Amino acid sequence: MSIQGSALPARPYRAFLFDMDGTLLNSIAAAERVWSTWAERHGLDVAAFLKTIHGARAIDTITRQALPGVDPEKEAQWITEAELDDVDGVVAIPGAVEFLNGLPGDQWALVTSAPKALALRRLQAAGIKPPAVLVTAEDVARGKPDPACYVLGALRLGVPVQDCLIFEDATVGIRAGEAAGADVMVVTSTHLTPMVTAHACIDGYEHIHVQRDSDGLLYLQRLAS
Incomplete structure (x- = not known):
């Protein structure tokens, strides 16, 4: 839950960068x-x-x-x-698996504060296939809210971070996305109390999909109800 309008970003993006816990899965x-x-x-x-x-x-x-x-x-x-040793109850955010399966594999990355071994364990528990590009706790000297992790994720995808849309749920991650100069989409599925934010928000992925244009740019669209 958050306090923000439901409009999706109108601009296209060259890639998407996803936090993991609270954004793609609930742990x-x-x-x-x-x-x-x-x-x-x-x-x-x-x-x-x-x-x-x-x-x-x-x-x-x-x-x-x-x-x-x-x-x-x-x-x-x-x-x-x-x-x-404890992944009991770790599940994908509603619609996340289908949404990720619809993305080109070279246009999205996972950027998490978790160590790599834990990230892979939780992704497996949630039924999410790991992406080709994965940035984890070991890859940066300073964690979120420092933007280094998101800058590195974009670099590994070969795109400017400012041309990426970052999906986040936590305040420190949102601050990291802002500091990187990227647009942020706040995922509110695991929020128990409202978050006041200037960013666009979704409560899950069931009602959105991605359109890829002839130039390979990604547009978020809302599914007709």
């Missing part, structure tokens, strides 16, 4: 189970802490806590291993 329950265990172990306010984890790399989330005697790299590895 909230699994992630919060793991992070709750970690937060309890370190004496954090679990409810308040869980509000800060989404969209960011594990190492960045842990580093922000500035906990004495805690090695962020070691703890992030623990988080990754625990999340690899």
